[in-house]
Amino acid sequence: MxxxxxxxxxxxxxxxxxxxxxxxxxxxxxxxxxxxxxxxxxxxxxxxxxxxxxxxxxxxxxxxxxxxxxxxxxxxxxxxxxxxxxxxxxxxxxxxxxxxxxxxxxxxxxxxxxxxxxxxxxxxxxxxxxxxxxxxxxxxxxxxxxxxxxxxxxxxxxxxxxxxxxxxxxxxxxxxxxxxxxxxxxxxxxxxxxxxxxxxxxxxxxxxxxxNGPTLAFAEIKAAVAMGTVSSLREVLDHEASAQARLGATEDHRGAVDAFLAKQQPVFRGR
The missing domain is CATH 3.90.226.10 (2-enoyl-CoA Hydratase; Chain A, domain 1)
Structure with a gap:
């Protein structure tokens, strides 16, 4: 230092x-x-x-x-x-x-x-x-x-x-x-x-x-937690649904699911 x-x-x-x-x-x-x-x-x-x-x-x-x-x-x-x-x-x-x-x-x-x-x-x-x-x-x-x-x-x-x-x-x-x-x-x-x-x-x-982790998911988690502290349950549920839809379309998510089924460690690339 x-x-x-x-x-x-x-x-x-x-x-x-x-x-x-x-x-x-x-x-x-x-x-x-x-x-x-x-x-x-x-x-x-x-x-x-x-x-x-x-x-x-x-x-x-x-x-x-x-x-x-x-x-x-x-x-x-x-x-x-x-x-x-x-x-x-x-x-x-x-x-x-x-x-x-x-x-x-x-x-x-x-x-x-x-x-x-x-x-x-x-x-x-x-x-x-x-x-x-x-x-x-x-x-x-x-x-x-x-x-x-x-x-x-x-x-x-x-x-x-x-x-x-x-x-x-x-x-x-x-x-x-x-x-x-x-x-x-x-x-x-x-x-x-x-x-x-x-x-x-x-x-x-x-x-x-x-x-090394799922940074796209981390970004959505960060936004959802911040929103969840000040928003209604309905608003949080709607936000989570939108976030999961976005994440579900990513290579990171699809690759991680395939890795899980193959009993392998996933590799996250932020896309």
Whole structure:
């Protein structure tokens, strides 16, 4: 893992495994989110989402923290940048321009995304982790929502993703009180899939496993689960029927059925 100064985001392409790792790279500032970092992360995620050669993605970080959320020094300067005491125009535009697009890219790209959480994840850092499909964390990692402590509600999709993970009651508690919780608690609550001494390696192994799997089916699963948390049973049933019709016409499905009948391992190619 690189901790040297460099680009705000590092992109590592493993073409053989069809896995791309996107790494936040401001270790000296615990990966606090500046405009430069947010733009680089947004653009990298949107590019990899559109890249058909990538079948799975890892979101990781350099240094000892995953991401401590917004860089408040930069935010304070933006707040003061307006005229006659008004809030600066750029202070809150970062939510639709950066946070929303980053969370949407993670949560809606039609390929699995695994978060490798090596250290503290708070605020938008927690939001980004929860926008991923699966999470691996190092032992003892601390999580917190942090927004209420600075008079904010929540962004990066956290108000929804946290409630979907732990239920509305606990999500409200965590958002209002801001009390930290550990990786072990997160695992017990279903937020974290696995605790690993080397979360980067564990997340990469999981991403490689997913990349070898039925990625078209994973995309439909991802969309259906997201829909299922906010939709009626009838809507979910209709969506599932449409998804199964799409998947039934794929080479992946037909080949997997033939492999099953022949007692062989299927090979998925994403078509």
């Amino acid at each position: 690189s901790t040297a100064a460099g680009p705000p985001v590092l992109v590592d392409v493993d073409g053989e495994a069809a896995v791309t790792t996107i790494r936040l790279n401001r270790p000296e500032n615990r990966n606090a989110l500046t405009v430069e970092l947010k733009v680089a992360l947004r653009d990298a995620l949107e590019a990899v989402a559109d890249d058909p050669s990538v079948r799975a993605v890892v979101l990781a970080s350099s240094g000892k923290a995953f991401c401590v959320g917004q860089d408040l020094r930069e935010h304070a300067e933006a707040l003061r940048s307006g005229e006659d005491g008004a809030i600066g125009a750029d202070a809150l535009s970062t939510v639709p321009e950066h946070y929303n697009r980053i969370a949407a890219a993670l949560g809606t790209m039609r390929k699995p995304v695994v978060a490798a959480i090596n250290g503290t994840a708070v605020g938008a850092g927690l939001g980004f982790a929860l926008a991923c499909d699966l999470r691996v964390a190092a032992p003892g990692v601390k999580f917190a929502t942090a927004f209420a402590g600075i008079g904010f509600g929540g962004d990066s999709g956290l108000s929804g993703t946290l409630a979907h993970c732990v239920g509305a009651s606990r999500a409200t508690e965590l958002l209002m009180l801001g009390e930290p919780f550990t990786a072990e608690e997160a695992r017990d609550w279903g937020i974290v899939k696995e605790i690993a001494d080397d979360p980067d390696e564990a997340a990469l192994a999981l991403a490689r496993r997913l990349a």
